[in-house]
Amino acid sequence: xxxxxxxxxxxxxxxxxxxxxxxxxxxxxxxxxxxxxxxxxxxxxxxxxxxxxxxxxxxxxxxxxxxxxxxxxxxxxxxxxxxxxxxxxxxxxxxxxxxxxxxxxxxxxxxxxxxxxxxxxxxxxxxxxxxxxxxxxxxxxxxxxxxxxxxxxxxxxxxxxxxxxxxxxxxxxxxxxxxxxxxxxxxxxxxxxxxxxxxxxxxxxxxxxxxxxxxxxxxxxxxxxxxxxxxxxxxxxxxxxxxxxxxxxxxxxxxxxxxxxxxxxxxxxxxxxxxxxxxxxxxxxxxxxxxxxxxxxxxxxxxxxxxxxxxxxxxxxxxxxxxxxxxxxxxxxxxxxxxxxxxxxxxxxxxxxxxxxxxxxxxxxx
Ligand code: UDP
Numbered sequence: 001x002x003x004x005x006x007x008x009x010x011x012x013x014x015x016x017x018x019x020x021x022x023x024x025x026x027x028x029x030x031x032x033x034x035x036x037x038x039x040x041x042x043x044x045x046x047x048x049x050x051x052x053x054x055x056x057x058x059x060x061x062x063x064x065x066x067x068x069x070x071x072x073x074x075x076x077x078x079x080x081x082x083x084x085x086x087x088x089x090x091x092x093x094x095x096x097x098x099x100x101x102x103x104x105x106x107x108x109x110x111x112x113x114x115x116x117x118x119x120x121x122x123x124x125x126x127x128x129x130x131x132x133x134x135x136x137x138x139x140x141x142x143x144x145x146x147x148x149x150x151x152x153x154x155x156x157x158x159x160x161x162x163x164x165x166x167x168x169x170x171x172x173x174x175x176x177x178x179x180x181x182x183x184x185x186x187x188x189x190x191x192x193x194x195x196x197x198x199x200x201x202x203x204x205x206x207x208x209x210x211x212x213x214x215x216x217x218x219x220x221x222x223x224x225x226x227x228x229x230x231x232x233x234x235x236x237x238x239x240x241x242x243x244x245x246x247x248x249x250x251x252x253x254x255x256x257x258x259x260x261x262x263x264x265x266x267x268x269x270x271x272x273x274x275x276x277x278x279x280x281x282x283x284x285x286x287x288x289x290x291x292x293x294x295x296x297x298x299x300x301x302x303x304x305x306x307x308x309x310x311x312x313x314x315x316x317x318x319x320x321x322x323x324x325x326x327x328x329x330x331x332x333x334x335x336x337x338x339x340x341x342x343x344x345x346x347x348x349x350x351x352x353x354x355x356x357x358x359x360x361x362x363x364x365x366x
Pocket of ligand 1: 085152172269
């Protein structure tokens with residue numbers, strides 16, 4: 001056999017593993033069915049503006065080890081994510097904080113905001129939120145839920161909020177101070193030079209085959225390495241034999257515009273149900289761009305079907321139980337391991353991907 005490892009998928013998880021394996025003297029082959037490396041964190045230069053081709057990626061973490069790790073491969077700028085939510089003609093700050101509440105209710109103090117939220121949900125008697133709707137209502141009350149959460153979430157996930165897990169909304173901070181930072185994390189930024197170069201550096205020294213679909217070249221590829229790390233969809237690896245795991249997919253309509261500033265912010269969420277897209281990204285603002293033109297992407301969410309790119313695992317009870325069955329199957333593999341957002345079927349942020357990959361390395365490469 002020519003290689004110690006075959007890594008299927010050139011995204012962040014696979015690239016971190018490939019890098020660490022090479023540090024230990026292993027020979028690594030990385031394959032990806034796309035024509036480029038970096039998976040969904042792929043960024044590319046389009047007329048002088050760095051475009052996040054598969055949606056906005058903002059790096060944030062409280063894990064010092066992960067932060068130090070990525071900083072070995074890129075310097076980060078001081079971008080702080082502060083999205084705007086647009087509900088018809090009303091504009092609000094995100095995440096849910098005193099700026100949001102004072103605009104919504106014309107109030108000024110945390111005590112006033114808390115009282116309004118309390119009064120709006122008093123009669124619901126929610127003790128243990130059972131789903132996203134109950135979780136959202138109990139955190140922010142009915143007005144914020146109706147205007148800023150319900151429509152957006154149902155577009156994004158294609159399911160009623162009562163059928164979605166509560167953890168999805170707990171990703172967002174809720175605070176009673178005037179602070180529009182979307183994340184609570186200690187460290188945050190966008191890599192200067194983009195994400196693709198991070199993956200390029202991680203893969204330095206590995207053989208990389210692009211436009212190479214593992215499933216179409218399975219026998220040949222499996223024979224080329226001792227062990228395999230599979231970072232694609234775990235159910236697809238098994239030909240969906242236990243059932244199909246659900247995902248949301250995303251479609252982007254990207255446009256170059258002859259104006260230097262289209263929306264004044266990198267991210268504007270359109271929270272009304274009637275607007276077909278969920279958000280508009282204006283890429284230059286991630287890097288404080290001064291170009292005289294701009295590039296925007298409208299983001300449309302859809303149910304994943306075979307052949308689409310999967311983006312978000314739908315971690316409801318049915319899918320988590322099915323994933324558990326696949327995981328058991330995977331545990332009986334002797335030379336194949338699974339990881340990453342698709343291999344582990346988890347709504348991972350980038351820092352969690354790196355942490356999981358490093359933990360896997362500790363185990364696999366010891
Ligand atoms: N969300 C919302 N309104 C918003 C932004 C987010 O209701 O304006 C909810 C929605 O359910 C979404 C979840 O919060 O799926 C998590 O949002 P986040 O921005 O973390 O999602 P991502 O950037 O990963 O798509």
